[in-house]
Amino acid sequence: MTEPVRWVDDLRSFVVTGYDEASEILRGPGWSSDPARNPEAPEILRALPPGVLLFLDPPDHTRLRTLIAPAFTPRALERLRPRVIAVIDAVLDDLFASPEVDLMEEAAYLIPLAVIAELLDVGLEGAELFRARTPALVRMLEWSPTADDLEQSVLAAQELTMFLLPVLDERHRAPRDDFISALATAGMTPEEMVGTCVLLLAAGHETTANLIGNGTLALLQNPDQIPHLHANPPHAIEELLRLQTPVKRVGRLALTDHRIGGCEIPAGHPAVLHIDEIHRDPRRYGPAPDPDRLDLSRVPQPHLAFGSGHHYCLGAGLARMEATEALPRLFTRYPTLRLATPDPTWRSSSTFHSLTSLPVRL
Numbered sequence: 001m002t003e004p005v006r007w008v009d010d011l012r013s014f015v016v017t018g019y020d021e022a023s024e025i026l027r028g029p030g031w032s033s034d035p036a037r038n039p040e041a042p043e044i045l046r047a048l049p050p051g052v053l054l055f056l057d058p059p060d061h062t063r064l065r066t067l068i069a070p071a072f073t074p075r076a077l078e079r080l081r082p083r084v085i086a087v088i089d090a091v092l093d094d095l096f097a098s099p100e101v102d103l104m105e106e107a108a109y110l111i112p113l114a115v116i117a118e119l120l121d122v123g124l125e126g127a128e129l130f131r132a133r134t135p136a137l138v139r140m141l142e143w144s145p146t147a148d149d150l151e152q153s154v155l156a157a158q159e160l161t162m163f164l165l166p167v168l169d170e171r172h173r174a175p176r177d178d179f180i181s182a183l184a185t186a187g188m189t190p191e192e193m194v195g196t197c198v199l200l201l202a203a204g205h206e207t208t209a210n211l212i213g214n215g216t217l218a219l220l221q222n223p224d225q226i227p228h229l230h231a232n233p234p235h236a237i238e239e240l241l242r243l244q245t246p247v248k249r250v251g252r253l254a255l256t257d258h259r260i261g262g263c264e265i266p267a268g269h270p271a272v273l274h275i276d277e278i279h280r281d282p283r284r285y286g287p288a289p290d291p292d293r294l295d296l297s298r299v300p301q302p303h304l305a306f307g308s309g310h311h312y313c314l315g316a317g318l319a320r321m322e323a324t325e326a327l328p329r330l331f332t333r334y335p336t337l338r339l340a341t342p343d344p345t346w347r348s349s350s351t352f353h354s355l356t357s358l359p360v361r362l
Helices: 019-027 043-045 062-071 074-093 103-109 112-119 123-141 148-174 177-183 192-219 222-231 233-243 317-335
Strands: 005-006 014-015 100-102 250-254 258-260 263-267 270-274 359-361
Touching: 005 263, 014 062, 019 222, 019 250, 019 270, 043 062, 043 317, 062 250, 074 103, 074 112, 074 317, 100 103, 103 112, 103 192, 112 123, 112 177, 112 192, 112 317, 123 148, 123 177, 123 192, 148 192, 192 222, 192 233, 192 317, 222 233, 222 317, 233 263, 233 317
Parallel strands: 014 270
Antiparallel strands: 005 014, 100 359, 250 270, 258 263
């Protein structure tokens, strides 16, 4: 095993591949997620909507998270379950309009997008706009974004903001039983509400789509694991989150000097957490049973697929619900599902563990 924390010249960053060391960084004080505090961050990131929780540090992060959290409590999410199941069933009903389909395009991306449109109650117009613009929006989350990535992401964020502002105003004046109304009545500013909705569209949509797509591919490549999926879906999803984690890189900036894993990280230096390697750390997950082997009967192990500490993903429960309901239904509805190509293509991304497409047939 390589050193769990090491400096990499090409990245101009400290790379972290150890579970305990990554947990210490994510949970401990003296680290920042705010690109405005990072001299290496592109200037254009400051053109994104203010109030994006992912890019805030305490105390601003703490205040905003406290306002948003009630919408993601277990009780609040359980009320959403019938709507989530209805969305999944509708998508699966129409999945095989042709003999071969791209499961990423026709299910993995469509399910979380439709759930978010339901959550925000934005109707068909909003759902169509979200589907058209979220691919560009998520480019802001690349660890090494190109100038074009950032430009396209900012344009998408601005277009979505223009759509959302009148919706926010209308829900403020006449609240409904939806997520935007909950934000409006929680005392958030319009900028913070827009930032929260944009984050939900970017991070929430992308990670759930990747979980469903990666999970489907892993099960098609390991069909002996499908009975374990049906036997205990929640346990199975935790193993898929560990081994097929939707996000493979997370960054932090040291605000103070740290000593992590025997390595000195001076203030002002970035650390890149390689989640995909962290989830195979033999000190945590091995050497036996093999941490590289997909085993859906494995007792769920702690993982960092949704982060940790004060930036632990608020939408983790919703993502788990969608995957736990979608994957068993997919393989129950279509037990003869097969890959249409032996080697689906993976997306070129510095942040996401994501398929470009997943052609399947019956």
